[in-house]
Amino acid sequence: xxxxVKLFLAIVLVLLLAACGxxxxxxxxxxxxxxKLYLFNWxxxxxxxVLDSFEEEFGVEVVYSTYSSNQEMLTKLNSGTVNYDIVxxxxxxxxxxxxxxxxxxxxxxxxPNFENIQSVFHERDFDPDNKFSVPYLYGSTGxxxxxxxxxxxxxxxxxxxEAYAGxxxxxxxxxxxxxxxxxxxxxxxxxxxxEDLQKAKEELAKLHPNLLAYDSSPSAQLISGEAWISxxxxxxxxxxxxxxxxxxxxxxxEGGELWMDNLVIPKTSENQYTAEVFINYLLEPEVSKQLxxxxxxxxxNQGALxxxxxxxxxxxxxxxxxxxxxNAQWFEDLPPETIQTMNRLYKEVKVE
Amino acid sequence: xxxxxxxILFLFTTLIFMFFYIPIIILMAFSFNDSKVGxxxxxxxxxxxxxxxxxxxxxxxxxxxxxxxxITTLIATVFGTLAALAxxxxxxxxxxxxxxxxxxxxxIPDIIVAVALLAxxxxxxxxxxxxxxxxxxxxxxxxxxxxxxxxxxAGLDASLEEAAKDLGANEWQTFWKVTFPLIFPGVxxxxxxxxxxxxxxxxISYFTTGPGSDTLPVLVYSMVRLGVSPEINALSTIMVLLIxxxxxxxxxxxxxSK
Numbered sequence: 120x121x122x123x124v125k126l127f128l129a130i131v132l133v134l135l136l137a138a139c140g141x142x143x144x145x146x147x148x149x150x151x152x153x154x155k156l157y158l159f160n161w162x163x164x165x166x167x168x169v170l171d172s173f174e175e176e177f178g179v180e181v182v183y184s185t186y187s188s189n190q191e192m193l194t195k196l197n198s199g200t201v202n203y204d205i206v207x208x209x210x211x212x213x214x215x216x217x218x219x220x221x222x223x224x225x226x227x228x229x230x231p232n233f234e235n236i237q238s239v240f241h242e243r244d245f246d247p248d249n250k251f252s253v254p255y256l257y258g259s260t261g262x263x264x265x266x267x268x269x270x271x272x273x274x275x276x277x278x279x280x281e282a283y284a285g286x287x288x289x290x291x292x293x294x295x296x297x298x299x300x301x302x303x304x305x306x307x308x309x310x311x312x313x314e315d316l317q318k319a320k321e322e323l324a325k326l327h328p329n330l331l332a333y334d335s336s337p338s339a340q341l342i343s344g345e346a347w348i349s350x351x352x353x354x355x356x357x358x359x360x361x362x363x364x365x366x367x368x369x370x371x372x373e374g375g376e377l378w379m380d381n382l383v384i385p386k387t388s389e390n391q392y393t394a395e396v397f398i399n400y401l402l403e404p405e406v407s408k409q410l411x412x413x414x415x416x417x418x419x420n421q422g423a424l425x426x427x428x429x430x431x432x433x434x435x436x437x438x439x440x441x442x443x444x445x446n447a448q449w450f451e452d453l454p455p456e457t458i459q460t461m462n463r464l465y466k467e468v469k470v471e
Numbered sequence: 472x473x474x475x476x477x478x479i480l481f482l483f484t485t486l487i488f489m490f491f492y493i494p495i496i497i498l499m500a501f502s503f504n505d506s507k508v509g510x511x512x513x514x515x516x517x518x519x520x521x522x523x524x525x526x527x528x529x530x531x532x533x534x535x536x537x538x539x540x541x542i543t544t545l546i547a548t549v550f551g552t553l554a555a556l557a558x559x560x561x562x563x564x565x566x567x568x569x570x571x572x573x574x575x576x577x578x579i580p581d582i583i584v585a586v587a588l589l590a591x592x593x594x595x596x597x598x599x600x601x602x603x604x605x606x607x608x609x610x611x612x613x614x615x616x617x618x619x620x621x622x623x624x625a626g627l628d629a630s631l632e633e634a635a636k637d638l639g640a641n642e643w644q645t646f647w648k649v650t651f652p653l654i655f656p657g658v659x660x661x662x663x664x665x666x667x668x669x670x671x672x673x674x675i676s677y678f679t680t681g682p683g684s685d686t687l688p689v690l691v692y693s694m695v696r697l698g699v700s701p702e703i704n705a706l707s708t709i710m711v712l713l714i715x716x717x718x719x720x721x722x723x724x725x726x727x728s729k
Contacts, residue, residue: 162690201598
């Protein structure tokens with residue numbers, strides 16, 4: 120019996136340790152700012168100055184923490200252990216969160232700066248009525264290439280060009296690489312059949328003699344001149360372009376892929392008004408420009424674009440021409456079975 | 472030893488040490504590299520150290536990691552040592568089962584501890600923060616401390632304690648004047664083990680940190696989206712130096728206590 124008592128005491132101790140941290144933040148009603156705002160964002164995605172100046176201007180302490188994947192964010196959110204006020208999911212995750220009834224409807228009266236967002240990015244497929252999400256930053260996957268080695272404007276099909284053997288890199292990610300092949304073959308990227316995927320796998324295997332590597336961060340190889348043509352993120356291309364002026368970026372004629380991260384307020388938030396004030400603050404042109412100045416992603420905020428220099432605004436990696444943007448495709452949420460098939464085929468093709 | 476054997480052994484040892492330390496030396500060298508992209512050397516700079524010390528997020532993650540590691544070490548060392556003493560000295564019903572329970576955290580995958588804790592916190596409505604990280608860390612490190620201390624106790628000559636009692640020392644005095652100094656190297660080794668495990672523990676921290684309480688490994692992981700920033704190289708360099716200093720000091724202490 121004595122041991123049970125001890126065991127019980129041990130458990131109580133553990134719980135007490137845990138409970139020390141559960142101090143509540145003051146909630147707030149409409150029109151009144153809370154003391155604290157819980158913001159959960161991707162790592163390396165928001166400069167400290169932006170948070171500091173918000174704290175100074177509004178007297179709200181922003182408790183900032185970072186995550187490394189949409190899945191991590193969803194896990195923490197669904198565990199019900201933290202009441203985050205703002206999270207920043209990617210487009211297709213927004214759709215899933217809307218379907219799962221996880222998001223609060225935004226009160227747009229508190230976010231008048233929404234009109235700064237470029238009209239191309241209003242009414243996106245994943246949130247057709249702009250009810251739940253506000254664009255944060257976006258980017259694309261396309262082709263980064265070395266203009267001294269590649270003639271003309273390359274398309275995805277050029278990755279298979281024998282003249283570039285040994286100097287091609289492809290994203291090291293099942294969905295990214297297979298979607299690229301699907302686009303090249305003219306097959307549906309967001310709703311592929313088993314057969315389509317099999318074809319894509321075979322086509323990807325044919326690319327192997329040309330490959331330098333499967334690499335999701337080929338900027339170093341592009342800079343050193345080892346890689347001539349890379350299927351990669353616009354952000355990676357941007358990094359390479361800064362250090363090697365011969366590198367440029369294009370969304371290929373097959374399309375290329377777009378992604379966008381979005382500010383949303385989870386249903387569990389207790390500070391909706393404060394969160395909306397913060398979102399509105401982030402949409403100020405000056406503030407928004409700080410975001411894309413600090414990190415190599417593209418800014419959907421017209422106000423911020425107007426503040427940029429001509430050179431920044433026409434940077435091929437960050438701001439592709441509008442016709443290319445319109446031609447590119449958004450990633451959509453796939454059923455788990457399709458994702459599993461993709462993972463399996465990708466593994467198979469890599470060991471070949 | 473034949474000269475040829477000697478040569479081969481020398482070569483072999485050198486290769487092993489190169490395998491251990493070349494990556495760390497490269498990492499340290501690139502913390503002084505002018506370029507943001509890791510692999511091309513463009514010039515010498517201290518900029519990354521400067522920006523490291525002005526990066527609030529990194530500094531707060533280091534502080535969190537150190538606080539968690541220190542407190543975890545204290546709790547795990549005290550309770551691990553007590554448990555080791557109890558199991559070594561006394562016979563009580565259920566001792567075997569008790570002993571076995573202490574081995575489980577060593578072999579159980581961290582991810583299970585992590586998910587279980589997250590579910591528990593969710594069920595009890597506990598808000599995640601820095602204090603929710605301790606239970607997981609203590610749970611895994613306490614067993615390591617106990618195992619190390621038990622190994623030390625097993626080599627302990629029981630007649631030394633008996634002699635002390637024979638000469639009139641009470642239990643308390645015997646413990647502090649005889650037993651504890653004898654097992655101290657084991658306790659220290661256990662504490663160091665607990666400290667290092669807690670400091671670079673990732674999986675449990677990943678699931679149990681809350682807003683503003685990211686630990687260093689969790690923060691670094693979330694930062695690699697853009698490739699590892701040279702700031703992290705700078706930070707690693709500082710940490711490697713600190714650990715070298717710590718090892719040297721404890722090495723000296725150990726020699727003195729012998």
